[in-house]
Amino acid sequence: MSSVTIAISGLIAVCTYFVTVRMIPRFKDMFIKAGLFGKDLCKRDNPQVPESLGVLIGCTFLVAMFLFIPIPYTFEESALFDIKTGAKPATFPHEKFAEMIAALLSICCMILLGFADDVLDLRWRHKLLLPTMATLPLLMVYYVNFNITTVIMPKFVRSLLGYSLDIGVFYYIYMGMLAVFCTNAINILAGINGLEVGQSIVIGASILFYNVIELAFGHQVDCHKFSIYLMLPFLAVSLALWKYNKYPSQVFVGDTYCYFAGMTFAVVGILGHFSKTLLLFFIPQILNFLYSVPQLFHFVPCPRHRLPKYDVRTELLHISTTEFHLKDLNPLGLLMVRILKNLKLISWQEQVDGRVITNNFTLINFVLVLFGPVHESVVTQFLLGFQVICTLCALIIRYPLASYFYEA
Ligand code: UD1
Ligand code: MG
Numbered sequence: 001m002s003s004v005t006i007a008i009s010g011l012i013a014v015c016t017y018f019v020t021v022r023m024i025p026r027f028k029d030m031f032i033k034a035g036l037f038g039k040d041l042c043k044r045d046n047p048q049v050p051e052s053l054g055v056l057i058g059c060t061f062l063v064a065m066f067l068f069i070p071i072p073y074t075f076e077e078s079a080l081f082d083i084k085t086g087a088k089p090a091t092f093p094h095e096k097f098a099e100m101i102a103a104l105l106s107i108c109c110m111i112l113l114g115f116a117d118d119v120l121d122l123r124w125r126h127k128l129l130l131p132t133m134a135t136l137p138l139l140m141v142y143y144v145n146f147n148i149t150t151v152i153m154p155k156f157v158r159s160l161l162g163y164s165l166d167i168g169v170f171y172y173i174y175m176g177m178l179a180v181f182c183t184n185a186i187n188i189l190a191g192i193n194g195l196e197v198g199q200s201i202v203i204g205a206s207i208l209f210y211n212v213i214e215l216a217f218g219h220q221v222d223c224h225k226f227s228i229y230l231m232l233p234f235l236a237v238s239l240a241l242w243k244y245n246k247y248p249s250q251v252f253v254g255d256t257y258c259y260f261a262g263m264t265f266a267v268v269g270i271l272g273h274f275s276k277t278l279l280l281f282f283i284p285q286i287l288n289f290l291y292s293v294p295q296l297f298h299f300v301p302c303p304r305h306r307l308p309k310y311d312v313r314t315e316l317l318h319i320s321t322t323e324f325h326l327k328d329l330n331p332l333g334l335l336m337v338r339i340l341k342n343l344k345l346i347s348w349q350e351q352v353d354g355r356v357i358t359n360n361f362t363l364i365n366f367v368l369v370l371f372g373p374v375h376e377s378v379v380t381q382f383l384l385g386f387q388v389i390c391t392l393c394a395l396i397i398r399y400p401l402a403s404y405f406y407e408a
Helices: 002-033 054-068 071-075 094-120 124-145 155-161 169-188 195-217 221-245 254-271 275-280 283-296 331-342 363-371 376-405
Strands: 037-039 048-050 150-152 164-166 309-311 316-318 321-325 355-359
Touching (some): 002 048, 094 124, 124 254, 283 363, 331 355, 355 363
Antiparallel strands (some): 037 048, 150 164, 309 316, 321 355
16 A cells, blocks of 8 residues: 555645745745845845745645655554554554654754754854754654664674674764764755755655665665655655745745755654665765865864855856965864865965965865856756766665675
């Protein structure tokens, strides 16, 4: 009966898409009136654009999911009520039910905390704390439900560590860190129209594709069904948001959306038991994070905004820059910039007074270092194309190569 459940989930997703598409334009002015707007920094005269629309589409996602809650238990035989007595059968999947509620609670908390971030414009150390707090419902339910903290070892270390290893509390730390990474990694690959939503749509579609393959040929059917139930409405609301956020943006998504998307991915990765595959779909975000490390950890000065600079005359984007004196960097910072410079991964201009000017260390700026000034929509298309190519690489790594490390 799972195909009926998936079909209903798809139907709810389609309805959610049309409702969201109609809702966004009606709420735009309300956000501006409430002072929730940002300046589009890559346009002439920096027009005001309503920001934090992520909170609206997060809510439509939650309503769609709330309406979906009874569906699996109405059609799955193991969960059917006895009509005469109204009793639940012994096979009723209480754990799965609790998991679904906990997943929605974590996503709901993340939307609330993300909106708080948009309104209060929190500092970076708080941004790391928010997803950690929002994963607590999920982790606590996982502890009560399963508390399985054993990981299967890759084949080549089994002679040393055995087939599996119980890593105890570290499993929970890993799950918390996964949520912190997924949410913030999307939030820092941002700043040009459509990129936050575009990358989330590609990642969401990749997860859905992977779930369908696993459902057809794999063993962990329940985990992948659970992921599909979340991914279909997630893609529906994201596609509706994309319609208004793509170049030229009529609305901005806000940190709320980045956190919402990241947390939804983390939840399906954790509860679907495919967190390693999930990370494979984040290759561009991992590269952007690694490239950003010198600025994120303040080895090199990090301005409030690292998005590219708009040239009013040509309407093209140029690299945005940061500057420093080499003598002001600590040895580790110096080593990092020297490696990046020697690998030609950053632009480098040494001034007569000893100041060095480089691009800000983001993937968006790196594209501009490689290709020179480019139009904003082209940079977004390029990065989304790269995200799709990375998904194909991820699937090649996941299927043929994984059999060298684990049983197929
Ligand atoms: C992150 C990045 C920051 C980047 C910002 C852009 C790090 C450490 N932080 O900060 O470098 O500048 O995202 O989102 O990498 N904006 C546009 N056009 C867009 C999207 C956003 O001009 O297409 C501008 C608007 O002014 C908007 C603001 O960016 O108001 C949103 O920034 P915010 O999400 O608050 O920045 P952070 O997530 O803190
Ligand atoms: Mg942001």
